Amino acid sequence: MLLAEVAATSDAVAATRSRLAKRAAIADLLRRTATGTAPGHDRADDLEIVVAYLAGSLRQRRTGLGYAALRDLPPPADEPGLTVREVDAAFAAMAAFEGPGSAQARSTATGELFGSATEREQALLRGLVSGELRQGALDSVMVDAVAEAAEVPADAVRRAVMMRGATGPVASAVLLADDPIAALASFTLEVGRPVRPMLAQSAPDIAAAFEKLAPDGDAGLCVDVKLDGIRIQVHRDGDDVLVVTRSLDDITARVPEIVEVVRALPTRRLVLDGEALAVDEDGVPRPFQETAARSATRESGRGRGAPAEAELAEQLRLTPFFFDVLHADGRDLVDDPLRDRLAVLDEVAAPHTVRRLVTADADAAAEFFAGALREGQEGVVVKTLDAPYAAGRRGAGWVKVKPRQTLDLVVLAVERGSGRREGWLSNIHLGARNPQGGFTMLGKTFKGMTDETLAWQTRRFRELEVEDDGWVVTVRPEQVVEIAFDGLQRSTRYPGGLALRFARVLRYRDDKSAAEADTIDTVRLLAGF
């Protein structure tokens, strides 16, 4: 399969807004790849690569290439000639470079690859490397396209992808099989192979979450405490333990304390879903930044600065809290309703479980939510007891509720938008009043803006413009905006030493002047540091 054919398909996908047309264009290329002239095992390879590229990603998880690697590229080739397998091999080689000189070698290889690509092929490769293909189709459209090409139900493909944890292998299996349905059915839960985690939607409050999950109000719901850590999926087969993150990244070597906890459980074969975080002696959660630092640190206590690192790791242990179980000693539980899975969870994972309340009473749930916040937890997740573990899809089975704080801040500058926001001023810089009569920047946001808001603020900030460096437009600090956010965190980037977490625009306030905006002292008080 030629890269040029993939590029042409990607262009066709980008050219239409219809998802059905996108799906059809991708399915067409998948069929051609599956019936190509390449020998059998190469066809499987071709398919996996084509699936990755048309879903907007490379097959390599990490290549060492990013946005900066695309700055100085050679002129494009006149004629196409690259095959997808050659391209995949080139990226695999780049991913393998390490040590001194690796950056140079990577740069040289990048030049060679891009120099062999035509203009359209270069555009595709740039999109894949930067992760911004912007063709209006990613993995979900790909799953539907695989189903169309193989003439099987999309739900069956989606389920196989969830079990396999990846789309490429499922696509190549189903498209090359004599019996596609049987091929899909062969992807089942396997202890030791990560599955796509089930995700949650969000609701503004408990009442809304209950309305979403139990509109009739009579069904009992599960209300879990939501912990502010990192998602973990744990597989155990005897003494073999695997810990992966939400994106199925293997972090086992970084979290020996979690491995220990799991090995000490009585059940020998397990797949558990949960959250890991740092807590103090009283069980009070540490700030998310500490959990993040601990979980991002590779194998602790070796090499440079070993003692300090080992100490840090000893103090900052991550504690796992499990809220779901997908397999226990030969029994697959994925299709069982949550109420049954919870019964098993309490048997196999106690006492390392998330605190929960089962109730049909929204007021009781609201009190439980308030209690969780008093404990210093992030919020709650409300779940229907009847639903199976529907991984990979955001479905309405789980709904998270978190508290929301607000501040009235002043816009200090605004950045140009990109993609569908090209031509608009988009990302705003936010400041709080400071005692010196100026403003202290606390972060930026582009969230919460409708197209109408974008049009309005583009006009408004042009009126207030004092400088435009081509990317950032600095404005007179006069426009007040009401900002919602999840909390404050320590920052080395911003002058006040703190920054907003998940800031978004609620509304512009024309009833307030900048002199009435919130002060940095107020913000500090909120932060508590």
Added chain:
DNA sequence: TTCCGACAGTGGGGTCGCAAT
């Protein structure tokens, strides 16, 4: 015919490790 679920896009702050400077 209208409604709403699912998806893609548009970026946010922080953390680490690594190579180059």
Added chain:
DNA sequence: ATTGCGACCCCACTATCGGAA
């Protein structure tokens, strides 16, 4: 030692398509 970059952790929100109601 410092800096820049890549890769991941946590994400919220809006517009849009197309199937459900």
